[in-house]
Amino acid sequence: MTDFAGPSLVTVAHGTRRAGGNEIARQITRGAGVALGVGSTAAYVELSEPLLSDVVAGLAGPAVVVPLLLSTGYHVRTDLPRACAGGPVVLGRPLGPDPLLAQAQVARLVAAGIEPGRPLVLVATGSTDPLAWRDLRAASHLLADSWGVKVRTATLGGLGPRPEEVLTPDDAVSPYLLSPGLFSRRLAEQCEALSVPCADVIGPHPLVVDLVVERYRDLAGGARATA
Structure with missing residues (x-):
């Protein structure tokens, strides 16, 4: 024992x-x-x-x-x-938000074959709490520091713009989601419809x-x- x-x-x-x-x-x-x-x-x-x-x-x-x-x-x-x-x-x-999470997101982007320097949109579940939006913006800044380009923020609900409102064909998506589920499936479907590459969840x-x-x-x- x-x-x-x-x-x-x-x-x-x-x-x-x-x-x-x-x-x-x-x-x-x-x-x-x-x-x-x-x-x-x-x-x-x-x-x-x-x-x-x-x-x-x-x-x-x-x-x-x-x-x-x-x-x-x-x-x-x-x-x-x-x-x-x-x-x-x-x-x-x-x-x-934490730099270690941002580094894990970068690893998922690289594993998905997304080329370094490509414009990114961090997509989170979202919340109506203003403090949550503050945290998501901080997470985007940390990801930008690790990825090397500015990162925009979108949410699937609550405060913030929706992915379809901000994504362009030049972008890739970094899910700010720890586990697969309803939200990751919905996001993957949106990215497929828009022909935008999407990394895996942090996991x-x-x-x-x-x-x-x-x-x-x-x-x-x-x-x-x-x-």
């Missing part, structure tokens, strides 16, 4: 009815747990089990909760704090695992204090 030391790691993704999308969170969580040498559990806000509130209620010791969410929004500001209330946990901030890239490890280490001391 493995002897784990330190607070456990709990990640929380949105959750989807598409099994493959939920598996992405589990892969990231397993990788981070192994790298840290701690027990790890992937939880979800909705649409998949285990729910974060149930995981927190069943904890036997302190834990660090790392959201696998890419920007601020209702889940981050309301649902997650509510699910963690009263538990022996420290809740981290959203995973994005369980090693840099995403590194980012979860980094967030855990930043918070582990506070989690120990809750014990």
Whole structure:
């Protein structure tokens, strides 16, 4: 039996009815747990089990909760704090924006055969929260720093322009989505209709695992204090 030391790691993704999308969170969580040498559990806000509130209620010791969410929004500001209330946990901030995510996006663009320097549009799910739009713009700037050209921003809902309003035949699309699901499928269909190349979702890239490890280490001391 493995002897784990330190607070456990709990990640929380949105959750989807598409099994493959939920598996992405589990892969990231397993990788981070192994790298840290701690027990790890992937939880979800909705649409998949285990729910974060149930995981927190069943904890036997302190834990660090790392959201696998890419920007601020209702889940981050309301649902997650509510699910963690009263538990022996420290809740981290959203995973994005972060330079490691931008580097992972570049890797997906290169893997898709998109030539360096091609104009990009970062496309996210979107939110009605102005802070989420701020985060998406920051993510676009970070991607531009890594890709080397200006990156425009579009969303599939909420604040911001829609992809079809900003895309041109010269562009390529970088999905600011962690997992496949309804939104990635819709985006792929739009890009195909417009004959615009589209990279894969960010997924369980090693840099995403590194980012979860980094967030855990930043918070582990506070989690120990809750014990």
